[in-house]
Amino acid sequence: MRSYETILVQTYEALQPFARGQTLTENTDLVADLSLDSMQMMEVLFEAEDRFDVSIPLNVLPSVRTIRDFARRLQELTADR
Amino acid sequence: MSILDKFRQLAAARDALIGDGRPPFGAVIEKILSPTEGIMYGRRTILLGTNNYLGLTFDPTCIEMAQAALRDEGTGTTGSRMANGTFSAHADLEHELADFFGRRGTIVFSTGYLANLGMLSAVAGPDDVVLVDADCHASIYDGCRLGSAEVLRFRHNDAGDLEKRLRRLGDRSHRALIVVEGIYSMLGDRAPLADLAAVKERYGAYLLVDEAHSLGVLGQHGRGCAEEAGVETAVDFVVGTFSKSLGTIGGFCASDHPELDLVRYACRPYMFTASPSPSVIASARGALAALRARPELRQRLWDNARALYGRLEALGFELGGAVSPIIAVLMPSADAAIAAWRRLLDGGVYVNLVLPQATPNARPLLRCSVSAAHTPEQIAAVGDAFGAIALPAPHRIGSVIAL
Numbered sequence: 446m447r448s449y450e451t452i453l454v455q456t457y458e459a460l461q462p463f464a465r466g467q468t469l470t471e472n473t474d475l476v477a478d479l480s481l482d483s484m485q486m487m488e489v490l491f492e493a494e495d496r497f498d499v500s501i502p503l504n505v506l507p508s509v510r511t512i513r514d515f516a517r518r519l520q521e522l523t524a525d526r
Numbered sequence: 527m528s529i530l531d532k533f534r535q536l537a538a539a540r541d542a543l544i545g546d547g548r549p550p551f552g553a554v555i556e557k558i559l560s561p562t563e564g565i566m567y568g569r570r571t572i573l574l575g576t577n578n579y580l581g582l583t584f585d586p587t588c589i590e591m592a593q594a595a596l597r598d599e600g601t602g603t604t605g606s607r608m609a610n611g612t613f614s615a616h617a618d619l620e621h622e623l624a625d626f627f628g629r630r631g632t633i634v635f636s637t638g639y640l641a642n643l644g645m646l647s648a649v650a651g652p653d654d655v656v657l658v659d660a661d662c663h664a665s666i667y668d669g670c671r672l673g674s675a676e677v678l679r680f681r682h683n684d685a686g687d688l689e690k691r692l693r694r695l696g697d698r699s700h701r702a703l704i705v706v707e708g709i710y711s712m713l714g715d716r717a718p719l720a721d722l723a724a725v726k727e728r729y730g731a732y733l734l735v736d737e738a739h740s741l742g743v744l745g746q747h748g749r750g751c752a753e754e755a756g757v758e759t760a761v762d763f764v765v766g767t768f769s770k771s772l773g774t775i776g777g778f779c780a781s782d783h784p785e786l787d788l789v790r791y792a793c794r795p796y797m798f799t800a801s802p803s804p805s806v807i808a809s810a811r812g813a814l815a816a817l818r819a820r821p822e823l824r825q826r827l828w829d830n831a832r833a834l835y836g837r838l839e840a841l842g843f844e845l846g847g848a849v850s851p852i853i854a855v856l857m858p859s860a861d862a863a864i865a866a867w868r869r870l871l872d873g874g875v876y877v878n879l880v881l882p883q884a885t886p887n888a889r890p891l892l893r894c895s896v897s898a899a900h901t902p903e904q905i906a907a908v909g910d911a912f913g914a915i916a917l918p919a920p921h922r923i924g925s926v927i928a929l
Contacts, residue, residue: 482882482883484882484883484888490679498694499694500678500694501678503670503679
C-alpha cells in the first residue's frame with residue numbers, strides 16, 4: 446500500500462501543469478485556487494487514474510475540494526488492492 | 527446574501543452575449559417556414575442547426591396523423607403512464623419501435639432526456655457500476671447522478687481505456703453498464719462500436735447505446751450506429767429520441783431483456799411525469815413509418831452532408847470530425863465564434879453556437895446540422911455564407927475567420 450506522502454508527491458506532480466506559478470500545498474483548492482474548469486478536472490482525473498492505475502468514481506468528486514482531499518481519496522482507492 | 531446571488535455571474539455572461547440584440551442562446555425563430563427555413567430577426571434564414579435530419583417536421587402525412595389525433599384524442603393525456611396517461615397509441619408506438627429494432631420490448635418516455643435520466647438511474651443500482659464515455663450527453667451524466675451506482679468515466683471512443691477499467695473491476699465487471707452514443711452530438715463523430723462491443727463481451731458487462739443522433743441516419747435500415755457496425759446483438763439497451771429524425775418530442779428504450787418492462791415500476795422519470803400528448807405519439811408513428819419506407823431520405827441527408835463538408839473543408843475551415851450530418855466548425859476563440867455566428871446570421875444562415883464548457887474539446891464551435899430537406903441551392907448558399915467569413919488562402923494562418 447502506498448503511503449499518503451508518496452501519493453501526495455505524485456498528486457502534486459499531476460497538478461503541476463495547472464499550478465500557474467502557485468506553490469501547491471495540501472490546502473490548495475482545486476477550483477477556488479487553481480480555477481480548474483470541468484474539462485481540466487477531467488484531464489487531471491485521467492492523469493491520476495493512469496498514474497495510480499485506479500478508476501476514480503465520479504461520485505467522490507463533490508467531496509474533493511483540496512489537494513489533501515484528492516490525495517486521501519487516491520490513498521483509499523489504491524489501498525483496495 | 528441571497529439564494530439568488532449565484533445568478534449575478536450568469537447575468538454578466540448573458541449580457542455580454544446579447545450584443546447587437548441577437549443573443550446566440552436566446553435566438554428567436556419568429557416564424558418557422560419549413561424544416562430548413564425560418565424568419566429570424568426579420569429576415570428569411572436558412573436553418574442549419576436543427577437536428578431535423580430527415581426533415582419530417584412538415585411531412586404532410588405526419589401532420590395529418592397529428593391533426594387526427596388532436597381531433598379525436600384531445601390536446602393531452604394529462605396523466606402519467608402509470609395512471610391515466612397510456613392511450614392505445616402509446617402502446618402501439620412501443621410495439622412499432624420494438625418491431626423496428628427487432629427487440630422484445632420498448633418503453634416510451636416523454637422526452638429523450640427523460641429516457642436517459644430514467645434508464646441510467648433505474649437499471650444500475652448501488653451494487654453496480656456505470657462506465658460512461660467522457661463525451662456523453664448531459665442527460666446521461668444527469669441520469670448517473672440521479673441513480674445510486676458507482677460512475678466511472680472512460681476516455682472518449684477509447685476501447686483500450688474502457689478495457690483497462692473493466693479489468694480493474696474484476697468480478698464486478700458482470701455488474702457494469704457501459705454507456706456510449708452512436709453519433710456524438712457536438713463533433714458528429716462515431717463510436718467504434720465493434721471494438722466497444724468486443725470489450726463488453728469479453729468482460730460480461732452490459733451495453734447501452736444512445737442512438738439519438740444516429741437513428742434514421744446510420745445503418746442500412748436506419749437503426750443507427752449498432753446496425754451499421756453489425757453489433758446490434760451486443761447492445762442490451764437501445765435508447766433514442768423522437769426530437770431529431772422523428773421530428774417531434776419524446777424518447778424510448780428498446781431491449782430484449784424481459785426485465786425492461788419492470789423498469790417502468792422502478793423509474794421515477796417514467797412514473798412522475800405526464801406522458802406524451804396524442805398528437806406527438808401520432809406524428810412519431812408517422813415519422814417512424816416514413817423512416818422505414820423512405821431510405822431515399824437518408825441518402826439525401828448524406829449527399830447534403832458530404833456536399834457541405836467538402837465545401838467547408840475546401841474553404842480551409844478546421845472541422846471537428848469525419849463527414850457526418852453534424853459538422854462542427856472549430857473556432858480559435860469564443861469572441862471569434864460569436865462574431866462568426868453573427869456574420870453567418872447576417873448572411874442568412876443560422877447555426878448553433880457552442881462554447882466551452884459545452885464542447886467536448888474546450889474549443890468553441892459553430893455546430894451545423896444538415897437535413898435531408900436542405901436543397902442543393904440552400905447547401906450552396908450556406909457554403910457562400912461561410913465563404914464570406916473565410917480569409918482568402920494566402921492569408922490563412924491557423925484561423926480562417928475574417929472578422
